[in-house]
Amino acid sequence: MAALALETVMLAVCVLAPAARALDNGLALTPAMGWLHWERFMCNTDCNAEPDNCISENLYMQMADAMAKDGWKEAGYEYVCIDDCWPSASRDAQGRLQADPKRFPGGMKKLADYVHSRGLKLGIYADVGTKTCAGYPGSFGYYDLDAKTFADWGVDLLKFDGCNMPKWTLLAEGYINMSKALNNTGRSIFYSCEWPLYEWQYTQPNYTAIRQYCNHWRNYADVYDAWTSVTGILDWTAEHQDLIVPAAGPGGWNDPDMLVLGNFGLSLDQQMTQMALWAIMAAPLLMSNDLRNIDPKSKALLQNRDVIAINQDPLGKQGRRTAKVNNFEVWERPLSGGKLAVAIINRQEIGGPRFFPITLAMLPSWKFCNPECNVTQILPSYQEMGIQKLLSTTNVQVNPTGTALLVVTPSTLDPRLHEKWLYFHRDNKANSIL
Numbered sequence: 001m002a003a004l005a006l007e008t009v010m011l012a013v014c015v016l017a018p019a020a021r022a023l024d025n026g027l028a029l030t031p032a033m034g035w036l037h038w039e040r041f042m043c044n045t046d047c048n049a050e051p052d053n054c055i056s057e058n059l060y061m062q063m064a065d066a067m068a069k070d071g072w073k074e075a076g077y078e079y080v081c082i083d084d085c086w087p088s089a090s091r092d093a094q095g096r097l098q099a100d101p102k103r104f105p106g107g108m109k110k111l112a113d114y115v116h117s118r119g120l121k122l123g124i125y126a127d128v129g130t131k132t133c134a135g136y137p138g139s140f141g142y143y144d145l146d147a148k149t150f151a152d153w154g155v156d157l158l159k160f161d162g163c164n165m166p167k168w169t170l171l172a173e174g175y176i177n178m179s180k181a182l183n184n185t186g187r188s189i190f191y192s193c194e195w196p197l198y199e200w201q202y203t204q205p206n207y208t209a210i211r212q213y214c215n216h217w218r219n220y221a222d223v224y225d226a227w228t229s230v231t232g233i234l235d236w237t238a239e240h241q242d243l244i245v246p247a248a249g250p251g252g253w254n255d256p257d258m259l260v261l262g263n264f265g266l267s268l269d270q271q272m273t274q275m276a277l278w279a280i281m282a283a284p285l286l287m288s289n290d291l292r293n294i295d296p297k298s299k300a301l302l303q304n305r306d307v308i309a310i311n312q313d314p315l316g317k318q319g320r321r322t323a324k325v326n327n328f329e330v331w332e333r334p335l336s337g338g339k340l341a342v343a344i345i346n347r348q349e350i351g352g353p354r355f356f357p358i359t360l361a362m363l364p365s366w367k368f369c370n371p372e373c374n375v376t377q378i379l380p381s382y383q384e385m386g387i388q389k390l391l392s393t394t395n396v397q398v399n400p401t402g403t404a405l406l407v408v409t410p411s412t413l414d415p416r417l418h419e420k421w422l423y424f425h426r427d428n429k430a431n432s433i434l
């Protein structure tokens with residue numbers, strides 16, 4: 001009896017222990033939400049030819065306007081983020097970075113004020129090496145000065161790229177030094193790193209250290225506007241989930257890169273898959289699209305409150321792939337209140353809609369639906385499926401390359417079962433059925 005009690009206590013301690021120490025700047029308690037220019041607008045600096053689509057202060061002011069007036073802010077999107085190609089080709093006489101004077105005539109301070117006046121936050125971009133990826137001045141040797149410059153401008157987020165580091169062995173030091181430099185400014189600045197992405201070419205990154213210094217971090221290749229890009233990111237994430245999922249939690253998150261919904265390359269089903277899986281992965285929701293002109297279906301999906309609630313769930317645990325069956329993939333994410341989010345992707349790219357039979361008893365974590373669960377389908381459409389018993393079978397229909405997203409709520413929450421279930425998710429026992 002005493003031994004059993006002790007075991008229960010230890011289990012509880014394991015479950016409650018936080019992933020690892022997170023960067024302590026008060027930010028990223030849930031994944032960041034906002035907009036980032038890169039995937040859609042890239043390095044378009046030709047404002048004569050394309051005044052509305054070039055990297056200029058107008059672009060961010062117009063996106064901020066759209067975010068404030070079209071429901072984005074209310075849905076939780078708050079950061080308006082600049083990527084590469086904003087700076088002038090040279091630093092100023094004091095060695096400070098400066099915005100390109102033609103494209104940012106008002107300067108960055110004024111742009112930050114504008115974005116703040118809309119109730120939003122401004123993100124900026126720099127690089128840990130000698131030059132940015134597009135060849136603009138890098139921050140190597142200037143970390144303290146650049147952090148201070150960004151703080152003086154009123155910047156709220158820094159995306160720190162990893163190109164052109166003189167030696168890859170300096171990457172960790174460079175990212176850590178910039179983290180400390182941001183802290184020293186006294187301004188809370190969200191720190192978005194690409195440290196593991198650049199280290200992976202040489203070595204397995206130390207995620208304990210990364211979590212200690214960054215609010216989110218890119219692991220894998222840039223997203224682009226295509227289904228193969230989304231599946232490539234999902235496959236990489238599933239293959240590395242034992243390593244990267246435990247690193248995520250309040251304060252710091254894995255970043256599978258931007259949401260490309262609302263552009264040209266993904267069908268509506270594929271857009272649902274990206275949205276659903278970014279929620280399961282507790283990913284930052286940084287859209288890269290044109291909010292001034294976006295398809296109403298993409299907009300509705302990006303603003304879907306039930307999907308966003310899964311993404312922002314306060315328990316702060318990243319989900320993982322728990323099964324591959326008959327060209328379906330099942331991904332699960334534990335939520336607060338003993339709930340579970342389940343995504344079922346139809347990875348078959350031929351034929352029509354297929355039925356996936358849900359037997360609550362079939363998948364390991366669903367066993368905690370004992371004796372029954374209340375099942376609600378969130379995507380492709382909201383549908384209350386009602387009480388499901390452990391051994392009853394319901395079918396969900398999933399289009400090719402689409403996803404059904406469900407929320408499963410145990411009807412009675414047995415706290416001991418719930419602890420075991422969280423423990424199961426922590427240690428990924430589900431791998432045994434893959």
Ligand SMILES: *[C@@H]1O[C@H](CO)[C@@H](O)[C@H](O)[C@H]1NC(C)=O
Nearest residue numbers: 024025182183186187188189
């Ligand atoms: C700087 O770091 C300290 C210690 O981790 C923390 O308490 C403080 O809030 C941080 N300040 C900022 C501005 O991030």
Ligand SMILES: *[C@@H]1O[C@H](CO)[C@@H](O)[C@H](O)[C@H]1NC(C)=O
Nearest residue numbers: 140141143170171173174177
């Ligand atoms: C990081 O900061 C330390 C201490 O100031 C310094 O010795 C080191 O050279 C810096 N590394 C890089 C890559 O800037």
Ligand SMILES: *[C@@H]1O[C@H](CO)[C@@H](O)[C@H](O)[C@H]1NC(C)=O
Nearest residue numbers: 020205206207208209210212
């Ligand atoms: C990883 O980083 C942590 C925290 O900085 C450190 O304590 C640990 O020794 C590092 N692990 C390895 C294998 O270098």
Ligand SMILES: *[C@@H]1O[C@H](CO)[C@@H](O)[C@H](O)[C@H]1NC(C)=O
Nearest residue numbers: 374375376384385386387409
């Ligand atoms: C099941 O969940 C839905 C959605 O939260 C709710 O509206 C419904 O009342 C629940 N049904 C039962 C029987 O608890």
